[in-house]
Amino acid sequence: MATVIIPTPLRKFANNTAxxxxxxxxxxxxxxDLSFNYPDLKRHLxxxxxxxxxxxxxxxxxxxxxxxxxxxxxxxxDSVISIVPAIAGGNL
Amino acid sequence: MLVIEQKPLDEMINxxxxxxPDECCGFLFGKEDSDSRTVIKIQVVDNAKEGDKxxxxxxxxxxxxxxxxxxxxxxxxxxxxxxxxxxxxAIPSEHDRVxxxxxxxYIILSVxxxxxxxxxxxxxxxxxxxxxxxxxxQQLN
Numbered sequence: 001m002a003t004v005i006i007p008t009p010l011r012k013f014a015n016n017t018a019x020x021x022x023x024x025x026x027x028x029x030x031x032x033d034l035s036f037n038y039p040d041l042k043r044h045l046x047x048x049x050x051x052x053x054x055x056x057x058x059x060x061x062x063x064x065x066x067x068x069x070x071x072x073x074x075x076x077x078d079s080v081i082s083i084v085p086a087i088a089g090g091n092l
Numbered sequence: 093m094l095v096i097e098q099k100p101l102d103e104m105i106n107x108x109x110x111x112x113p114d115e116c117c118g119f120l121f122g123k124e125d126s127d128s129r130t131v132i133k134i135q136v137v138d139n140a141k142e143g144d145k146x147x148x149x150x151x152x153x154x155x156x157x158x159x160x161x162x163x164x165x166x167x168x169x170x171x172x173x174x175x176x177x178x179x180x181x182a183i184p185s186e187h188d189r190v191x192x193x194x195x196x197x198y199i200i201l202s203v204x205x206x207x208x209x210x211x212x213x214x215x216x217x218x219x220x221x222x223x224x225x226x227x228x229x230q231q232l233n
Contacts, residue, residue, distance in 0.1 A: 005160070005164035007160060007193075008160065008163070008169070008170045008171075008195065008196075009155075009194050009195040009196050010094070010163065010193075010194070010195075011195075012195060013194075018164075045193065055190075055191055057153050059153065059157075063141070064153065082157060084153045084156050084157060085156070085193045086150075086153075086191060087117075087150070087151035087156055087173055087191070087193075088141070088148070088149065088150040088151070088187075088191045089148070089149060089175060089184070089186050089187055089188035089191050089192070089198075090115055090141075090147045090148035090149050090175070090177075090185065090188065091147055091177040091178075091180040091185050091187075091188075092147055092180070092185055092188070
């Protein structure tokens with residue numbers, strides 16, 4: 001089962017869990033599993049089109065899935081998937 | 093209410109003044125109970141925004157992951173982010189709001205003409221709008 005690390009600001013939408021194990025073959029499987037089991041988390045992960053939000057980054061190990069095959073990126077039994085909120089802003 | 097200990101406050105102010113006229117940024121760590129959270133440590137982070145940093149800041153994903161790891165290893169809560177507004181008041185912009193995360197406190201330090209002016213803190217509400225948090229500076233003996 002792949003390990004999924006939930007970032008601090010989203011843990012309250014996942015039963016205050018920091019780490020989950022999910023049976024998955026791809027990032028899409030993980031997104032589907034999280035969306036089904038944690039509906040409140042879904043709106044913070046996905047946009048209206050069901051795509052991963054632009055302010056949410058997903059890493060498999062040290063690699064951003066946007067540099068791999070996005071949601072089709074393969075996941076292995078020992079993969080560690082980190083959900084990383086983009087932190088940005090500024091005045092004006 | 094957001095309580096900030098004197099040492100992390102001084103470190104944030106130093107970072108904001110040192111970085112002026114660019115925006116600085118970093119993470120907040122601490123403890124929380126049912127009605128307040130206390131910032132007891134900060135971590136200065138490079139502003140990873142490419143180009144003009146006087147109006148924008150960005151923290152890299154790798155620095156974010158390090159901050160989560162630091163919190164975990166030190167039994168602290170990652171409770172938010174600080175950044176500066178050079179020559180602007182400490183009021184979040186629309187750009188701040190759209191990128192903001194739930195739960196996090198967003199401290200903004202206003203630096204006017206190279207001098208610290210004021211500090212305010214904000215949190216997203218259920219409607220994804222910023223609400224101000226009361227800030228209390230805690231002097232340690």
